[in-house]
Amino acid sequence: MIKLLEARNVGKRFGGLTALSEVSLTINKGEVYGLIGPNGAGKTTFFNVLTGAYIPDDGEFVFNGIELPVGKPHLVVEAGIARTFQNIRLFSQMSALENVMAGHHIRTKANIWGILTQNKHTREEERLTTERAYELLKYVGIERFADTICKNLSYGDQRRLEIARALATEPQLLALDEPAAGMNATETSQLKVLIEQIRRDGVTVLLIEHDVKLVMGLCDRLSVLDFGKKIAEDVPAVVQKNEAVINAYLGGGKHE
Amino acid sequence: MDQLAEAVPYLGKRNLKAARWVVIIIALVAPIIAMMFGRTWVRILDFALLYMMLALGLNLVVGFAGLLDLGYIAFYAVGAYTWAFLASPHFGVHWPFWAILPLGAGFAAMAGIILGFPVLRLRGDYLAIVTLGFGEIVRIFMNNLNYPVNITNGPQGINALDSMNLFGWDLARNLTIGDVQIHSLYLYYYFFLLCVAGSIMFIQRMQISRIGRAWAAMRDDELAAKAIGINTRNLKLLAFSLGATFGGVAGGLFGSFQGFVSPESFSLMESIAVLTMVVFGGMGNIAGAVVGALALTALPEILRNIAVPLQETLFGHVLLDPEVLRMLLLSLAMILMMLLRPGGLIPAHARYSRPELLGKGVRT
Numbered sequence: 001m002i003k004l005l006e007a008r009n010v011g012k013r014f015g016g017l018t019a020l021s022e023v024s025l026t027i028n029k030g031e032v033y034g035l036i037g038p039n040g041a042g043k044t045t046f047f048n049v050l051t052g053a054y055i056p057d058d059g060e061f062v063f064n065g066i067e068l069p070v071g072k073p074h075l076v077v078e079a080g081i082a083r084t085f086q087n088i089r090l091f092s093q094m095s096a097l098e099n100v101m102a103g104h105h106i107r108t109k110a111n112i113w114g115i116l117t118q119n120k121h122t123r124e125e126e127r128l129t130t131e132r133a134y135e136l137l138k139y140v141g142i143e144r145f146a147d148t149i150c151k152n153l154s155y156g157d158q159r160r161l162e163i164a165r166a167l168a169t170e171p172q173l174l175a176l177d178e179p180a181a182g183m184n185a186t187e188t189s190q191l192k193v194l195i196e197q198i199r200r201d202g203v204t205v206l207l208i209e210h211d212v213k214l215v216m217g218l219c220d221r222l223s224v225l226d227f228g229k230k231i232a233e234d235v236p237a238v239v240q241k242n243e244a245v246i247n248a249y250l251g252g253g254k255h256e
Numbered sequence: 257m258d259q260l261a262e263a264v265p266y267l268g269k270r271n272l273k274a275a276r277w278v279v280i281i282i283a284l285v286a287p288i289i290a291m292m293f294g295r296t297w298v299r300i301l302d303f304a305l306l307y308m309m310l311a312l313g314l315n316l317v318v319g320f321a322g323l324l325d326l327g328y329i330a331f332y333a334v335g336a337y338t339w340a341f342l343a344s345p346h347f348g349v350h351w352p353f354w355a356i357l358p359l360g361a362g363f364a365a366m367a368g369i370i371l372g373f374p375v376l377r378l379r380g381d382y383l384a385i386v387t388l389g390f391g392e393i394v395r396i397f398m399n400n401l402n403y404p405v406n407i408t409n410g411p412q413g414i415n416a417l418d419s420m421n422l423f424g425w426d427l428a429r430n431l432t433i434g435d436v437q438i439h440s441l442y443l444y445y446y447f448f449l450l451c452v453a454g455s456i457m458f459i460q461r462m463q464i465s466r467i468g469r470a471w472a473a474m475r476d477d478e479l480a481a482k483a484i485g486i487n488t489r490n491l492k493l494l495a496f497s498l499g500a501t502f503g504g505v506a507g508g509l510f511g512s513f514q515g516f517v518s519p520e521s522f523s524l525m526e527s528i529a530v531l532t533m534v535v536f537g538g539m540g541n542i543a544g545a546v547v548g549a550l551a552l553t554a555l556p557e558i559l560r561n562i563a564v565p566l567q568e569t570l571f572g573h574v575l576l577d578p579e580v581l582r583m584l585l586l587s588l589a590m591i592l593m594m595l596l597r598p599g600g601l602i603p604a605h606a607r608y609s610r611p612e613l614l615g616k617g618v619r620t
Contacts, residue, residue, distance in 0.1 A: 051483060077485030089480035091473045093540070098608045102469040106485030112498075115465040116458055126465070130613040147611060169485050 001028040004064065004204050005050075005081075005173055011058035012042075012049050012228075019045040020228045022059070027173070032195065032205040034215045034222030034236070038248055041225040043208045044086060047177055051083050052076040064172070077106050082171035084162045086178045086208075090150045096161050097146040100133035103168030136164040140194060156187040163194070167203070174198060175206040180214050192218055216240065224248065259460065263543035263602045283453075287445045297557075298441040302513060304553040305448035306506050311533040311545040312455050313502025318531065319540035320468065321495035322475025324384040326527055327371070327391025331500040333398060333522035334367050335360035335507020337408065340517045343418035346409060350418055357508045364504025365497040367394070372496035376489055379478070391527050398519040413518025420447065420512040428515075444513055451509065455502055456542055462498075463542070469608045471495060532586070536593060538600025547601055556582045 005027040012020040020042045027033045035043050048054040050061060052073035061068040069075040082103075091099050108129060114122040137143040140160040145153055150161055159179055166174055176195070180188045188211060195218060199205055209215045215222060216236045224232040224239060226248040232239050239245055261275040262268040268275045290297035314328045338360035342351045371390050375383050402410030419428030427447060431438040462468050470491050473481040482488055511517050529552065537548020560578040567574045576584075597603070 053479070053482070073482040074485045074487045077483070082485075083483050085480065085483070089477045089483075091476035091480065093476055093606070094469070094472055094608055097611060098469060098472075101466075101609050102473045102481075102486075103484045105466050105470050105473075108466045110466055112462075112467070112494075115461050115467060118461060122465070126610070127613045129466070130609060130611065133609075134614055165484060 003027075003062075004029045005206075006062040007046075007050070007059065008062065009059035010046070010049060010056050010061070012045055012054060012056050018228050020049065020056075020225075023225070023228070023230050024059075025223050025230065025233060027204060027206060029172075029204055030199065030202065031220040032199050032207060032218050034219035035206065035208045035225065036210070036212075036215055036222060037225035040227075041248075042228040043225055044177060045228075046225070047083060047175055047208065050076075050175065051081060074106065077169050077171075080170070080172035081175060082166035082169045082173070083175040084159075084166050084177055084179060086181065088155075088158045088162055090158060090162060090165070092149075092151045094150060095147050096137060096142060096150050096153065097130070097133050099150050099161055100136050100164050100168045101129050103165035104129045104132060107168075107170055133164075133168060136167055137161075139167070139197075140164045141190075156183055156190075159183070159187075159191070160194070163198075167198070171203060173204045173206060175208075177208050178210060179207070180209055180211045188214055259542045260456070260546060262605070263547065283449055287442055291439075291442075295439070295441060298439070298445060300554060300557050302441060302444050302448060304550050305445065305452050306510050306513070307530065307533060307549040307553050308452050308546050309448075309455055309502055309506040309509075310530045311537070311549040312452070312459055312542065313499045313506070314530050315534045315539065315542070315545040316459055316462070316502070317495050317499035318534055319545070320463065320475065321471040321492065321499075323375075323492060323495060324380060324387070325496075325499070326384045326388035326524075326531065327394070328387075328499070328503060328530055329522045329524075329527040330371075330391040330394035331364040331367055331503030332507040332510065332526070333394055333517075333519075334364045334500075335504035335509075336511040336517045336521070337398060337414075337507075338363050338504070339508040339511035340414040340417055341407075343512070344414055345416055346414045353420055353422065353508075353512070357505055360508040361501045361504040364500040364507065367504075368497035368500030369493055371500075372493040376492055388524065388527070391522075391524060395519050395522050395524075398522065408519075411519060413516060413520075415516050417511050417515045417517065419515065420444070420509070422447070427512075448509060448513075451505065452546075455505075456546070459542055463606065464608055464610055467491070467494070472606070472608055532590065536590065536600060538602040541602060541606045544600050544602045551601070552586075556586070559585065 003026055007023055007025050010020055010023045023046060035046065037043055045054065049056045052069065052071055055071040063079055063081065068079060091102060094102065108125050110122040110125050134143060134146060137146055140163055142157050142160050145157060150158065153161060180191055183191060192214060195205055207215065207219060219236055221233065221235055222239055223230050224245045231244045231248060232242045260279050261272055264275040264278050267278060287298045287301055290301050310332060314325065317323050317325045339356050341347055342349050342356045371387065375386050378386060398408045399411055401408040419426055427443040428440050430440050431443060470481065470486045473486055474488050474491060478488060533548035533552045534545055536552055538544025559582055563578045563581050564574055567576065
């Protein structure tokens with residue numbers, strides 16, 4: 001198996017609070033990797049550190065054999081990591097199509113001069129961006145809303161749009177932060193189909209999720225975080241039986 | 257252009273081609289109609305065009321990129337003073353317009369970047385305060401740089417600026433073709449119109465481009481914009497410098513048109529006036545900036561010409577000075593606007609893509 005992403009002893013503290021400490025994990029190419037844990041376990045912090053939104057206090061990330069730049073989100077995206085947010089963050093005044101087109105920004109090159117003169121390269125690039133965005137909307141199944149301002153979309157469609165926008169950056173690793181949050185059973189199962197499709201098309205997926213059924217059904221391997229520490233890492237069936245994990249989730253331990 | 261045409265009431269939604277012609281014809285005949293009411297009105301139209309350019313530039317910064325700039329007039333000042341330094345008896349230099357205008361634009365863009373760097377991390381109110389300070393600093397510099405070395409001639413300003421001379425064709429002189437004499441104000445009008453049309457074209461192309469989309473993304477959600485790989489630092493600097501460029505060009509045109517610059521033309525009130533135009537017209541769209549600039553330049557003048565005679569006939573004497581009335585009505589208009597039409601006269605219907613680029617085969 002080929003390593004895609006390797007986190008080495010990543011740590012992050014906020015003042016006196018240790019949000020992450022010595023988290024190491026390896027994600028292989030082509031798998032769906034889950035990251036679970038109780039609320040406040042540090043999952044989203046891990047995402048933020050990975051994508052450059054936060055600067056880690058310790059450790060580093062190695063992506064495709066190259067160390068990821070620290071605190072430079074746009075370079076992380078350029079390297080091939082895209083993310084979505086736990087609370088949907090779309091560009092509210094733009095249409096669905098334009099949201100996805102904006103996602104293609106990093107893969108396009110037109111500069112001011114090209115835009116002013118509308119030279120051949122710029123026009124061709126603009127056409128390709130539009131077409132590709134539309135294809136991505138089709139891919140996630142919301143192309144009929146291409147011209148709709150995104151805040152008017154339904155919740156589930158907004159989630160899909162956010163995934164389409166992330167895919168527009170042409171990532172090798174797609175990091176989804178609780179994509180099923182707030183979805184009903186039908187929407188969740190549709191989401192599962194979509195994620196499987198994304199994996200089949202060669203994009204590795206890193207998934208934070210609370211929906212245990214979804215995680216167990218979807219992930220090849222997963223890690224469990226608790227209080228910023230990794231307490232388990234394995235295939236779902238093994239993790240499910242891990243005592244530390246059960247304790248973390250059920251808060252159990254000694255019943256006397 | 258198309259955005260302006262779409263904003264034409266009734267026609268814009270039904271027949272874009274006709275609406276486009278309406279806009280062009282209005283733009284071309286406006287000064288001729290204005291002349292019927294007197295020369296002052298053509299002059300007001302000339303100023304309206306300058307303000308349009310300012311509003312368009314500020315709209316790029318505030319409306320597109322979402323960076324609230326309260327010191328925008330500083331760039332106008334930079335452009336105007338560049339003209340004053342390089343084309344007046346003050347230093348005894350008289351450069352041609354094609355050298356000064358780009359230079360003024362360049363200096364303004366540089367000022368934009370100088371302002372941009374320290375405020376990269378600021379947003380909203382904080383940004384507004386710092387930019388406000390920047391605008392004041394520039395004005396105070398202009399006001400005080402007459403000692404120990406006289407650079408700006410202080411509060412007296414600089415007089416007798418060269419007029420716009422397009423390759424030997426002086427816009428300040430009336431043009432005589434055969435028996436017909438075309439007044440200098442017309443010449444300036446059409447030259448400014450050309451500049452505004454160029455600005456509109458440029459800005460519209462910027463809007464529907466990867467850069468325009470990136471600005472809109474940054475404005476709507478900066479964190480998400482970063483997460484899709486937008487380099488917000490560079491794009492903010494670009495927005496500041498590009499917006500400033502328009503201010504710089506407008507400033508140069510202003511200097512040549514007015515023939516005189518002094519620091520008091522670049523006070524905070526002017527910055528606020530331009531911002532009001534943008535907000536009044538509708539933030540984030542080109543037509544809004546144009547209509548807002550036109551409305552807020554022309555309305556006070558119309559008011560001045562109506563209020564005084566009206567009060568004299570009604571009360572026998574002038575109760576309220578037109579200047580007081582202007583502030584009163586303008587504030588009232590803004591308040592009503594915010595309550596009834598928060599989106600401005602022409603609410604933003606900004607597009608950042610051209611879906612028609614999708615071939616028929618792609619779209620089913």
